[in-house]
Amino acid sequence: MNLSDYTKEFSKNLQIAFPVMLGQLGHVMVGLVDNLMIGQLGPAPLAAVSLGNSLVFIALSLGIGFSFAITPLIAEADGAGDIEKGRNYFHHGILLCGINGILLFLLLLLSKPILYYLDQPPEVVDLAIPYLEIVAFSMLPLMIFQAFKQFADGLSQTKYAMYATLLANVVNIIFNYFLIYGIWIFPRLELEGAAIGTLISRFFMLWFIWVILRKKKKFAEYSKWTKKEFLKTAIFRRLLGLGFPTALQMLFEVAIFTATVFLAGTLGTNPQAANQIALNLASMTFMVAVGLGVTATIRVGNQKGLSQFKELRRIALSTFLLVFLIEAVFAIGFIALKDILPAFYIENTEVVLLAAQLLIVAALFQLSDGLQVVILGALRGLQDVRIPTIICFISYWIIGFPVSWYFGKEDQLGSMGIWLGLLAGLTASALMLYIRFDFLSKKLILNKKLKHQEKVWS
Template structure:
C-alpha cells in the first residue's frame, strides 16, 4: 500500500488529536506550574512535590485508565448511530467514575504513612504530607471530569475538554502565585498553597465542562436520565471489564515511572529533583502521543461499529506513523536543548547537570513511548484489553524495572541507570503491542472476507 494511503489520514488524525493533546498537556501544565513556582523555594521543596505527586500519579493513572473504557463504547455506538446505548454507557460511566474518585481519595489518605518507609530524606517527607492531603481530595472532581471528557471524546467532540483544561490552568496559575508566595492579603502557604490552587482549578474544570456540554444541542439526548438504565448491571459489567484492565495498563506504566522517583530518592535530594525535572519534561511530550492514542481509540472504534476492518487497519497504522514522526522531532529537541531546559526549573548547577544527562535517555525513549501509547489506543478501540495488560506488566516489571534497580545504584550508573530501565521497558512494550495489533487486525480482515465469501 502506498505511503499516501496513510499520510492522507494525518489531517483528520490531528484534527481530533489536537484538542486532546492540549487538554492532556493542561493536566501536565498543572504539575509544571507547581514545579516552576516551587522550584524557587529550593531542591527539598521540589523533591517533596515529586514525592507527593508520585502517589497521586499512581491513583490518577488508575482513575484515568478506568475512565478510558467509556470512549471506545461511545465511539462504537456513535459509529452505529445508536444513541440509546451511547446514553446508557455515558450514564453508567459517570456513576462509576464518581465512585472511583471517592475511593481513590480515601485510599490516598490511608496510604500516606507509606512515605515514611520508603527511605526518602526526612525533610522531603515532612514537606510532602500536607501537600498530599489537599491534592488527594482533588481526585473526586477530576474523576467526574474524566467521565464527561471521555464521553465527549467518544463522540469525536474533543475540543470541550481542551477548553475546560486550559482555562482551569489559568485559574491554577493565579491561585498558585498568590497562595505559594503570599501575595496581597493572602497568607504565604508555599507547598500547601500549590495544592490548594490545584484543588480549586479541578473543581472549576468540572463545573466548566458540565455547563458547556449540557447546553449543546448535540449532547441533549445523552443528558436525559432514566432510573432503570442507571441500574443495569450488564452495562456496569461491560464498563468494568474494559475499565479495570485499562486501569492496570496505566498503573503498570505510571508505577514504573513513579518507581524512578523512589530510586532517585535513594541517591539523594539533588538526584531526585533532577529526576522530577526530566520526568516533567518527558511527560509533556508524552501527552502529545496520548492525544493520538485517544484519536486511535475513537477512529478504530468508529470503524469497528461500521465493520470496515481494512479501513480500521489503515487508519490505525496512519496514527502509528504520525506519532513516530512527531516523537522523532521531540527526541532531537531534547538532545539539542538538554543543557538549557532544566534552567527553567531551578538554579542549582548539580541538578541542572543531572537533568541534562537524563534528557539524553528521555530523547531515546520518545519513539517507543509514543508508539506504545498509540498502539494501546488502537487496541482499546478494538476493545482488546486483557492481553495488552499482560504485555504492559511483562514489559515494565519483568524487563524494565530490574534494569532500573540494578543499574540505578550509586556504585553503578546512578540516575542514568534508572532511566535505561525505562528505555528497555518502553521499547519492549511498543514491539509486543504492535505484534498484537498486527495479529488482531489481520484476523478481523480475514474473518470479514470469509463471511462475505460465504454470502456469495
C-alpha cells in the same frame, strides 16, 4: 498500500487529536506550574512535590484507566448510530467515575505512612505529607470530569475538555501565585498553597465542562436520565471489563515511572529533584502521544462499529506513523536543548547537570513511548484489553524495572541507570503491542472475507 494512503489521514488525525493534546498538556501544565514556582523555593520543596505526586499519579492512573472504558464504547455506539446505548454507557460511566473518585481520595489518605518507609530524605517527606493531603481531595472533581471528557471524546467532540483544562490552568496559576508566595491579602503557604491552587482549578474544570456540555444540542439526547436505564449491572460489567484491565495498563506504566522517583530519592535530594525535572519535561511530550492514542481509540472504534476492518487497519497505521514522526522531532529537541531546559526549573548547578543527562535517555525513549501509547489506544478501540495488560506488566516489571533497580544504584550508573530501565521497558512494550495489533487487525479482515465468501457460495 502507498505511503500517501497513510499520510492523507494525518489531517483528520490531528483535527481530533489536537484538542486532546492541548487538554492533556493542560493537565501536565498544572504540574509544570507547581514545579516552576516551587523550584524557586529550593531542591527540597521540589523533591517533596515529586514525592507527593508519585502517589497521586498512581491513583490517577487507576481512575483515568477506568474512565477510558467509556470512549471506545461511546465511539462504537456512535458509529452504529445507537444513541440509547451510548446514553446508557455515559450515565453509568459518570456513576463509576464518581465512586472511583471517592475511593481514590480515601486510598491516598490511607497511603501517607508509606512515604516514611521508602528511604527518602526526612525533610522531603515532612514537606510532602501536607501537600498530598490536599491534592488527594482533588480526585473527586477530577474523576467526574474524566467521565464527561471521555464521553465527549467518544463522540469526536474533543475540544470542550481542552477548553476546560486550559482555563483551569489559568485558575491554577493565579491561585498558585497568591498562595505559594503570600501575595496581596493571601498567606504564604508554599507547597500547601500549590496544592490548594490545584484543588480549586479541578473543581472549576468540572463545573466548566458540565455547563458547556449541557448547553450543546449534540449532547441533548445523552443528557436525558430515566429510571428504566438506571443501574443496569450488564452495563457496569461491560465498563468494568474494559476499565479494569485498562487501569492496570496505566498503573503498570505509571508505577514504573513512580518507582524512578523512589529510586532517585535513595540517591539524595538533588538526584530526586533532577529526576522530577526530566519526568516533567518527558511527560509534556508524552501527552502529545496520548492525544493520538485517544484519536486511535475513537477512529478504530468507529470503524469497528461500521465493520470496516481494512479501513480500521489503514487508519490505525496512519496514527502509528504520525506519532513516530512527531516524537522523532521531540527526541532531537531534547538532545539539542538538554542543557537549557532544566535551568528554567532551578538554579542549582548539580541538579541542572543531572537533569541534562537524563534528558538524553528521555530523547531515546520518545519513539517507543509514543508508539506504545498509540498502539494501546488502537487496541482499546478494538476493545482488546486483557492481553495488552499482560504485555504491559511483562515489559515494565519483568524487563524494565530490574534494569532500573540494578543499574540505578549509586555504585553503578545512578540516575542514568534508572532511566535506562525505562527505555528497555517502553521499547519492549511498543514491539509486543504492535505484534498484537498486527495479528488482530489481519484476523478481522480475514474473517470478514471468509464470511463474505460463505454468503456468495450459499
